[in-house]
Amino acid sequence: MKSTDSPLVLPLAALFVAFFVAPLCVLVALSLSTDANIASFTAAHYVKFFTDSFNYSILFETLLLGVKATLVCLVFGYPIAWICARSGARLQSIIVFLVILPILTSVVVRTFAWIVILGRQGIINQVWTAFGFEPLRLLYTEVGVVMVLAQVQMPLMVLPILTVLTKMDPNLADASRVLGAGEWRTLFRVTIPLSLPGVIAGCILVYTACITAFVTQTLIGGARLIYMPLNIYQQAIGANNWPFAAALSVIFMVAVLVIVGVLNAIGKRSEVYGRA
């Protein structure tokens, strides 16, 4: 049975090699070449990136944007998962349904909604100015981008945590309480440590989704807030500088992989800790 099933992986593997691995290899080659024809090799594009503070500050701002949005998702998503795990099957379905609704609704539509909400005459400012305050600038600011990213990517945080929480043995939290620990102590010393694998999985998904969210970053952030995906797009299409766009893509992908690797390593350790 085992050996006869393995070939079933081959069709998809062939597609991935031909249309995912090969393009990425060509991309790396292009990032190291002098022009779009990949004739001779140079490291100039990487040198240009790391010697130009404008470029590496974009990378830094992008990575930081992900941290902010992920933290917002964690602070609001953990309580949703915690309440959801304690609810009956029906209420649980309703909560999950409402949580996944934004991520399934078209990204452009979602962003459009946020423009109506965050704009100068948007809902938030209508309420705000009704109290006599000056209108807030939310659209085209980083605060706005973080809010929208957190809303859209929330399910990626809630679902992995919910999965871990529903599988957790409720006796452990009960034991903690019987032994005299209060609810908060039980939360921080038992429940959260045991749910760390879910938290880490959620953080990885939310983080990578947020830093690569081209449409949201561009429409809510506007043209002045430049993050890595827009930078790559502008170099590739606007400036038609393919080798530099390729170098930016490679640098961005390596940065994402390093961060995922580190978070994964922390996740592995937390699983060991959870079992002990």
Next chain:
Amino acid sequence: MDAPRAAVDMEALSLRIVFGMLAAIAMVFLIGPTIVVLLTSFTPSESLRFPPSGLSLRWYWALIDADQMQRAAWASLIVAFWTTVISVVLGTAASLAIARSSSKWVRAADVLFMSPLLLPALAFGFAALVFISRMHFSPSLTFLVLGHVIVCVPFVLRTTIASLTQLDPALLDASQSLGASGLMTFRRVTLPLIAPGVASGAFLAFMASFDNVPVSLFLSDERTEMLPIHLWQQIDTNLDVRTAAVSGLIVILTLVLMLIAERMAGLTRQLAR
């Protein structure tokens, strides 16, 4: 004995209040934009102010004449359809191997198949464009669909593998010891049992493809404009009120499809395990 007991209950109460408030705020933020889109799409006026001054179907009727939007919607539906078909066929086959095999090659393939979820889709879209122009092809519907399959197939794999790992292997042994061939066991035993997982994955892949911008931006040819990109340009330039009606329509269709997926395949249960 009464005093400490009361103290513990106070603490339990404070935790419930704090978590309840955080979750309530989050839920308002999660659902609010959807409601805003729905209400705005029924506006009778020329502007996109919220709340709308009344309710009318004016802009929905205006969609009947919106040729460009309709063409874009068709193009997106066709690409999403083929992407889903290919993702389900290749993804289900690969899931069978991944769920049952422990060979390190199959493990590596699993990691490879999941990586488009983590890597920037825009960088992949660009890489694919570079690749096909190196091969002296130009962007076409075929390449667009293949590019979408790469970024959408992880959804099918995730839900299908999850259903397969919960499948009782004794059922497969029983089927085979009763003389059923491998293919018959798959059709009569495995497939009906994993169908909800496959269907949920297919639904997610369809929505992800219909919604995709970063890959379409590089791989669609000049003649075919995809709906999300068309809408994006509308929002970025003139904020046509018809955009609100299309958005409202997309929200309504998404809700209907989600309810169908929930009834037929238990979508929320598939995702929460």
